[in-house]
Amino acid sequence: MGHSRAEAAYQRAIGAFKNPTLDLLHGRYAPFVVAALSLVFTADRPTVAVSDAHVEVGEMVDELRAADHDGRERGLPAGSGREICRYWVRVGWLVPQIVDDAEVYRLSAQAVGALEIAGRAGGGRSRVSRSRVRTLLETIEQLAQDAEPDPEERRARLLADRAAIDAELARLDEHGAPEPADDELLLEEAENVLHLARELPADFSRVAESINAMQRDVVADLRRDVRPAGEVLREYLQRGQHVMQATPEGRAFAGALRLIGDPEHIDRLTDQLRNLLAQPFSRLMDAEQRGDLDAIAKRVEQGVQEVLTAQRRASHVITAQVRTHDPARDREVDELLRSVMSGLQNWTRDAKSGDRVEPLRGFPVAGVGHLRQTLSDIRPPAAPAPLSEAEGEAEFEEADTRAWGGPRYTELEAYVAGLGERFDLADAFAGAPDAERRPVDLLGLLEIAHRTGMSEGDEVSVVEALRPDGTSRRFAFGSVTAGIRTESAVPEEGADD
Incomplete structure (x- = not known):
């Protein structure tokens, strides 16, 4: 039994290390990857034009090579900025997208998670603070309340909460303003907020990528679907309209959206964060912590927008694919692509390194005879012959179509x-x-x-x-x-x- 448990744990660990997040952190060039991605992609710049990313990554690697970092531990990747970025796309760290008719890169959920892990590891040890323990206890308390089936128990808890609130109000009425909180305690609270907020970008990216993966699966299934068009339309249009409910991540996000999706909530969150930064305790935070605290509202807004954009794109793609669904045409395209790949394989088997394939520069022109080449005189050369009264009824080859x-x-x-x-x-x-x-x-x-x-x-x-x-x-x-x-x-x- 012990052996089976150890083996199961070992298999889970193997699966975990296949995740691109850990692959990024344990790769040979991990320090350069983390440094480059953290500089190119920021909270104010979640997407970067492909050409700009190639140039910036190329300048970084050239600068580090000139500083003789290539021969040190881990070293630097070979190739140009474009080749490095394309490799990052292949291994799942960057995701190319089309935004406003321009190709851009954004970080994958695994890359966002890896950057957060690297940031926490480089920022010192996490402390077991009063704020973090209280957050844990309050979360457990809320979970217990939500899971409590006994109405009398729920009523007793609500009455206790109301009594505590009434006691606090009475104390304020009696003594006036509350005693100012200790700055060290407020700093612990702020650090706990930053700790919780670090997980949000990766969570939003995972939701968006789960929707994109579902979209690809739907389109692939549709291309293989040979059912009647009406049945296909009903099923896939429904999936496109309810795409947010098609994945566990999407359903969880839909619940969270009710708390953060309202623009008024984002505005209130922004005002609260700015008020916190104006308090005296914020002077105990370094510049990076103050910047991260100020950017929380913007990161939440960007994450919500990223997920909603993925939802709209998936619904549009699924709907467009369904409306143009033609099994016969799809099979023709698949057969054509297979024939092209087969021909390419046959050619590469016998071709030499210097052989070239002449591209098809145009399609054959249909022979339509002689057409008018000038419009100098659009009048016909002669008047048409006058219509004559034909005797008798008209003759029809198959049926009299005049009734239509x-x-x-x-x-x-x-x-x-x-x-x-x-x-x-x-x-x-x-x-x-x-x-x-x-x-x-x-x-x-x-x-x-x-x-x-x-x-x-x-x-x-x-x-x-x-x-x-x-x-x-x-x-x-x-x-x-x-x-x-x-x-x-x-x-x-x-x-x-």
Whole structure:
């Protein structure tokens, strides 16, 4: 049993050391990686343009090489700034992204965690302070309260809290202003706040990367999906709309967002931090600690924005992929890519080091014959031949398609002429022959009624139109009464004024 426990612990340790965070810290060039990343990426600069990062990293490594740091312990990586950054992308320390049509780098969650670990290790030992112990006890107390199922126990705790608050209020009313807190104690509290805040950037990055990983999995699954399009649309659009609930990190962030997502909360946090920095105890903190304390609100805001941006991007990508989902086309693209890779492998097997492949510089041009090359005179060379009255009915190869044409105005006008001076359009359409009861004939009848004079009522008329293929369709519209306009009509004699 002991052996199995030891083996299990050893396997867990092996898995932990495969994490890029520990790989960064234990790599040969770890000091340079930590130094370069901490200088290029700051709280005010969470993303850096790819070209700028290449230049800055290249200048750093050149400066250190000139100072003869390359031959010392650990040494410096070989290559240019671009090659170094590309390697960091491959091993998972940098993440390339497209922001505002520009390619940028940002730190991965593992790199953020590694920088925080290195920063804490280089900043001295952590102290077991009253503030840190109190934070632990208060967190356990809150956990116990949230997990307590007995309502009477909860009520007793709330009454005790209220009694403590009332006692504090009574003491303030009796003695006035509270005694000032000891500066050393306030410094411990501030150091505890900084300790807790150091974990936030890595936590936000892990949430964003979990959403991005889920997005890649969804797109990969969609490309392999051969189900009907309707079923695919329903499932994947739902996943795109609820992307925040698709990962454990996203669900945890959604709960935290209710506490920090409101801009008013961020503004209040900023004001509180500035007030703390104005207190006398802040003079006991060094410049780096004061800067970190002042940047907490900004880091929280940037972390929230990073996660929400990843959420919007994932929803957009999933939705766009679903809308353009075509299994047949995807299979064609996959087959084409496989054929290209196969051809490349066959070529590299027999090719020599100096052989070159001529690129395809253009696609074949379709032969469309001779086209007009000048627009000096766009008129045709001669007038078209006049139309002739063809005797007999037109001949159709398969079926008479005239029934699918526009309204039959001649037949409709002849039909309307026999309906009297005024008539209801819906009744007239319902009484028309079946050949004149197509949907387009309803539009033609409305046009004729508008031309001859019509008035609209408040009621809704419903008619049933017949398509040429025998199917029917119902239409609803405001009631229309048609007839000849009589704007200049003279009132009959004897009518009331």
